[in-house]
Amino acid sequence: MRTPRLGVLAGAVVLGAGLLAVSGPAISQEEPDATPVSGTNPVSDANPAAEGAGDAIVHLFQWNWDSVATECADFLGPNGYGGVQVSPPQEHVVVPSSEGGDYPWWQDYQPVSYSIENTRRGTAEEFESMVDTCADNGVRIYVDAVINHMTGPGEVDLPGSAGTEWEQYEYPDLFGDGEASYSYDDFGPCYDSIENWDDKGEVQDCQLLGLSDLNTGSDHVRAQVVRYLNGLVDMGVGGFRVDASKHVPEEDMGAIIGSLNEVPGFGGAPHVYHEVIGDATIPYTAYTPYGQVTNFDYQRDIAESFANGDIANLTSMPDHGGLTSDEAVVFIDNHDTQRYEPALTHVDGDRYHLATAFMLAHPYGTPVVMSSYDFQGNEAAGPPSVGEVDGNPAGWVTADSDCSSGEWICEHRSETVSGMVAFRNAVDGTELAERAEDGSSRVAFDRGDVGFAAFNATGQSWSLTASTSLPDGEYDNAAGSGGATVSGGEVSATVPAEGALALHAGGECDEDCEGGGDPGDPGEPGDPDTITATVETEPGQEVHVVGSTPELGSWDPADGVALNTDADTYPEWTGTVTMEADTEWKLVKVGSDGSAEWEPGDNRVGPATAVAWGRL
Structure with missing residues (x-):
């Protein structure tokens, strides 16, 4: 694993740690099933859906609170995104210098306290305003919750981002009110780093990358974690991505999740999904009683399939890693994989956006769309910043996100991706039926009688004629320019190279519909x-x-x-x-x-x- 020296620790690189340290075999995957896949967005006590919003979540990695609020109002809500995952809001260590650069991104995954008073992304007031603004636009906030551990041993001579003094195993003021603390006995029992990843007890009781492992079996520790999470829920936070869940014993996780309040406004329990890299020692399914689980098997398989242009067999989706559709949270990349296992990322251009569009069109799992900043090959580099601000102990303060600059990638704003969010919402609850293949790199399918999607993972355009259950009419292409005509149960269109065609009920053309996806007669001057x-x-x-x-x-x-x-x-x-x-x-x-x-x-x-x- 490529991390800073152990003294300061890349505490957030849970994926890197898990992938490199796990020696047991991965869970075997089932062969693809030829039967249609049900496409109902999961709604349960562990995974309630917000009324009127879709299930697509965007991960605005390291965006500051004001920028997230603006994006909810200006783009996410109007385009049908149902949620936004934000970076950890609790007070974090401040690392002015590391082997990977100044103020690395992973410092935010080493909590000093559970106070949200100040981080490099903003203040508690700005955070609460963000939650309200996003809720007003039908978008849930999902907090990346770090509850397995606190800090490593490094940077103890500096206060946390809100000014709290601390030492490893000694965190004297967890909420900024002097009423709660952690001391040495709240950690352990191992007090040493994980070495044997085939030993479940060691994986869950010892220290991940030297980070102070909380004894989540303790009533006192559970009470503080629940107080932190419920404080966010009561503020209106609609869900959590729980960091490093596999390092928290299942019974402890169940006790914590079972103690969460209902979400005001949205109603029901928070939607929880767990970061778990499943293996033979701790399978994904160990955590499905307590929410959904991030499916890294899906991520690897889909990313590699699109990278290799081998996608035709993906329509009949297996239960990757043993997870059903209702149990899985799916993604093409996240902040860890794009740094440490970049099978497919935004640098791959159209092919990456095509894979994301496919994820949104297919009914398997709850999708999370990545939105990045340009770390320019430096895996530890923190987000774009305005530098230090007088009186702010958080160090470099995160700059406002500007999708027109090269610093913020904003994959979620790609026309191919954002249009497919509307497609996904339109076809929710329908089954998938394959309609066409052309070799291993082209495939098309219906979603019930309300959607049709085609994907072309080649450098050549695809002249497609296929049957469809869509009603006759002219439709705009949700995944890009142009459109297509459906007549007599057939759709005829040209699917662009490295592109997609997506038609859905409610997306019929208006007066200026181009229709047909026709690129023009060969030989005519192009644009x-x-x-x-x-x-x-x-x-x-x-x-x-x-x-x-x-x-x-x-x-x-x-x-x-x-x-x-x-x-x-x-x-x-x-x-x-x-x-x-x-x-x-x-x-x-x-x-x-x-x-x-x-x-x-x-x-x-x-x-x-x-x-x-x-x-x-």
Whole structure:
């Protein structure tokens, strides 16, 4: 695991720790079932759904409270997102310097207290205002709850983000009122790091990465954790992503979750989902009595399938890791995997957005959409900041999120992704029925009689004719531009390269509907478009788009369209190109001496907005 020195500890890198330390075999997966998959959003005591909102959650990783509130009002609510997962709000350690950089992101996963008075993301007043604003827009707040542990031994000479003094195993003021504390006897019983990940007792009683492991079997500890969580619930927080759940014994977790209040406004118990990397020692299903579980088997399988363009067999979804649809929270990447196991992330461009769109179209699980900042290859780098602020003990204070800048990636705002949230909400409760395949990289399916979706994980457009249960009519494409016509139980359309087509009841075209998804007759002048290519180069190399048309150099690298980059955006290269649906092209690295290194693999075909070197 790539972490800072043990003295300061990358306490949040639970995924990295789990994946590298687990030596037991993973839970075996069932073969795909050919029967249709039910698509009912789970509603239970452990997973209540907000009235009038969908089940799609976006993880606004490290966004400050004011920015989350603004996003709820301006984008999330209007686009049908049902929830937003926010970073831990409790007082955290302050790490001015680590091997990975100043004020790393993982410092926020080492609690000093349960006070939410001040973190680098804002104050308690700003947090409460965020909760209210999001609720007013139909969006639940999901808090990333760190309840397994407190801090490691590092940085004890500095107060926490709210100014609280502390030492490892000694946390004198848990709520800022002087009424509750933790001392040495509230931890253990191991007081040493986990070494044998095949020993369940050691995994749950010893210290994860040297972090002070709370004795959650203690009535006193449980009372403080419940007080913290219920304080958030009473404020209007609608749910929790529980960090490092597998390190809390099941009976302790059950006692804590069973003590939570009902959520005012939304009603019912909080929606809880647990971070668990299932294995033979502690399976995912150990925690399903207490909420949903993050399905890392799904994440790995879907991300790798889309990365490899092998997606046709995904429509009949197996119970990944033994989790049913109602038990699973699913995702393509999260803040850990994009740093330590990046099978598919935003740097992969259209293919990544296509995988996210598929996740939203498929009925399996409750989806969480990632929204990142650019950490520029530095795994520990904290979020964009305004630097230190006089009188604020939190260190570097997080900057407002600006999706128009290169610092905040904002994957959730991609047209392909945000449009599929509306599709998901429209088809909720319907079954999936496959309608078409074309090789291993193209697939289409119905969702009942209210939705049709097609996915094309190739560099060539797909001329598709398929049967559908959608009523006749003209429909907008929820996953991008254009649309399609349904007539006589058939849909005929062109699915763009590295793109999707998604039609749903309620998404019928208005007067300016283009319809048909027709890219135009080959040979007609095309519209210039901006392309972003993720390419790592050697000093002196440029990236050119070279292809079959004169505009792309007629396969001469020197005459292709040169893309641009700079120190802030590298390895992303951007430029304006002109191509038709049948234009063949490739990326080429052109050296200062005129040398050309051609992208491997087949020629790409047709327009694309975001691509990665060598990936069709």
